[in-house]
Amino acid sequence: MHDQRVQLYDTTLRDGMQQEGMSVSVDEKVRIAHKLDELGIDFIEGGFPASNPKETEFFRRMQDEPLASAELVAFGMTRRRGVAAEEDENLCVLADVFTPSVAIVGKTWGLHLAKVLCVSRDENLHMIDESVRYLAGRGKQVMYDAEHFFDAWRDDPGYALQCVSTAAAAGATVVCLCDTNGASLPPFVADVVGEVTAALPQTIVSVHIHNDSDCAVADTLVAVEAGARQVQGTINGYGERCGNANLCSIIPALKLKMGRDVVSDEQLARLTETAHFVAEVANATVQAHAPYVGRSAFAHKGGLHIAAVERAPQTFEHVDPAAVGNEQRIVVSELSGKGTVVRKAQEMGLRIEADDVRVASVLKRLKDREHAGYHYEAADASFDLLLRHELAPHAPFFRLESFRVIVEKREDGHTVVEATIKVHVNGDRLISTAEGNGPVNALDNALRQAIVGKYPHLSDIELVNYKVRILDESKGTGAVTRVLLDASDGEESWGSIGVSENVVEASWEALVDSIEFGLLRGHQG
Numbered sequence: 187m188h189d190q191r192v193q194l195y196d197t198t199l200r201d202g203m204q205q206e207g208m209s210v211s212v213d214e215k216v217r218i219a220h221k222l223d224e225l226g227i228d229f230i231e232g233g234f235p236a237s238n239p240k241e242t243e244f245f246r247r248m249q250d251e252p253l254a255s256a257e258l259v260a261f262g263m264t265r266r267r268g269v270a271a272e273e274d275e276n277l278c279v280l281a282d283v284f285t286p287s288v289a290i291v292g293k294t295w296g297l298h299l300a301k302v303l304c305v306s307r308d309e310n311l312h313m314i315d316e317s318v319r320y321l322a323g324r325g326k327q328v329m330y331d332a333e334h335f336f337d338a339w340r341d342d343p344g345y346a347l348q349c350v351s352t353a354a355a356a357g358a359t360v361v362c363l364c365d366t367n368g369a370s371l372p373p374f375v376a377d378v379v380g381e382v383t384a385a386l387p388q389t390i391v392s393v394h395i396h397n398d399s400d401c402a403v404a405d406t407l408v409a410v411e412a413g414a415r416q417v418q419g420t421i422n423g424y425g426e427r428c429g430n431a432n433l434c435s436i437i438p439a440l441k442l443k444m445g446r447d448v449v450s451d452e453q454l455a456r457l458t459e460t461a462h463f464v465a466e467v468a469n470a471t472v473q474a475h476a477p478y479v480g481r482s483a484f485a486h487k488g489g490l491h492i493a494a495v496e497r498a499p500q501t502f503e504h505v506d507p508a509a510v511g512n513e514q515r516i517v518v519s520e521l522s523g524k525g526t527v528v529r530k531a532q533e534m535g536l537r538i539e540a541d542d543v544r545v546a547s548v549l550k551r552l553k554d555r556e557h558a559g560y561h562y563e564a565a566d567a568s569f570d571l572l573l574r575h576e577l578a579p580h581a582p583f584f585r586l587e588s589f590r591v592i593v594e595k596r597e598d599g600h601t602v603v604e605a606t607i608k609v610h611v612n613g614d615r616l617i618s619t620a621e622g623n624g625p626v627n628a629l630d631n632a633l634r635q636a637i638v639g640k641y642p643h644l645s646d647i648e649l650v651n652y653k654v655r656i657l658d659e660s661k662g663t664g665a666v667t668r669v670l671l672d673a674s675d676g677e678e679s680w681g682s683i684g685v686s687e688n689v690v691e692a693s694w695e696a697l698v699d700s701i702e703f704g705l706l707r708g709h710q711g
């Protein structure tokens with residue numbers, strides 16, 4: 187175990203929000219900050235307290251609702267050219283903010299200074315020195331971010347080092363080396379961090395890496411190996427362009443693979459939940475293939491893989507999914523073997539041996555249907571019903587006599603859709619007609635209206651997603667339509683599938699599975 191702890195610095199609320207399409211309200215920022223606190227983040231960068239009313243309000247709210255263990259950090263810049271530090275409005279805001287820690291970013295790269303800012307190298311050093319000195323003099327813990335540090339190093343290592351040494355000498359407790367445009371590869375980052383940590387033994391060296399070369403996580407990890415004692419990043423790697431270093435990958439790597447005790451076991455087990463929480467709040471989704479926290483991170487599809495993980499999970503799982511709060515998933519498909527069927531049956535509470543003939547018959551049915559265009563990966567409810575049909579058949583909840591859907595396009599531009607359905611439940615013949623905004627919606631409405639009196643639980647079930655895909659003729663069956671439906675009863679959601687040459691027929695099939703599964707759930711209480 188290493189004695190010098192690595193600090194976690196999150197910039198989701200500042201740099202992360204610069205990702206295209208990303209925007210959250212003050213209330214949402216507050217909720218994310220508290221979630222990061224629970225995860226065990228040491229520093230949470232909240233943004234610049236006076237850049238707009240939203241940020242001002244956020245800092246005011248955070249003062250009223252303090253974090254339990256994390257420290258909130260206010261972010262700003264070095265003083266402007268030609269203005270004394272104590273007269274620079276932005277630095278005054280940082281000096282006055284309630285947070286004990288502030289981060290300021292300054293320039294490092296000669297090209298940037300000469301071509302963009304028209305500031306001399308000497309003047310830049312003065313700007314760094316006076317800004318840090320002023321804030322430290324006002325009692326702040328100052329973290330200094332050296333923008334474009336790695337580009338500056340390639341250009342003139344002496345000057346790059348001079349910039350961060352100046353900040354350290356002026357009182358910065360942390361100097362952060364930024365790979366602002368994400369150009370650097372791990373061997374270079376390791377070399378540079380090694381040289382800077384050797385040159386500044388009293389200062390905590392941090393890294394802030396962007397992911398333009400798809401190396402942000404790797405760069406960050408080698409930086410720690412080379413002596414960095416703080417890492418900056420964002421949840422789910424959110425950030426400008428290709429994003430920032432992804433803390434959801436960095437935290438478990440540090441803890442589980444590099445022996446760095448950055449968070450407790452309980453906190454690490456909140457990682458997946460945190461990733462999905464932040465995504466949800468930001469109105470995004472976590473990529474299914476995201477390492478550690480994605481839905482597919484521990485999903486197994488190939489029959490041989492499934493057989494192997496059943497015996498020894500580490501064959502295809504690099505860490506225990508529970509350690510990061512994720513779970514193993516067995517994906518059902520035409521690649522599945524007997525093990526998958528047995529395992530799925532177990533999940534449903536049904537005991538069956540692999541050599542039972544019914545297992546072979548489920549597999550045959552599964553493979554035939556996948557060949558015909560069914561795709562059970564995204565239709566857990568339909569697979570569940572297929573399995574039940576073979577292993578534990580139940581009486582159907584209703585029997586269809588017939589349905590009819592009419593789509594009427596009128597001269598005034600309106601389209602009216604109406605469905606009539608005739609079904610039988612326990613010997614009663616039920617007939618119902620309903621309208622809808624499309625054929626499937628009208629059919630759904632008519633069916634519910636007909637049977638809801640018999641099954642009140644139906645009123646809790648809602649269709650939440652409807653996807654249609656036309657499949658080509660590659661499987662020799664002619665073009666068919668595949669419909670995927672997602673439904674929810676407020677507690678759980680499930681997917682069902684229908685395949686037919688006719689879109690209404692395919693939709694009906696998916697609808698029946700969806701409702702039947704929902705009613706079965708309701709039955710089981």
Ligand SMILES: [Zn+2]
Binds near residue numbers: 201366394396430
């Ligand atoms: Zn950045």
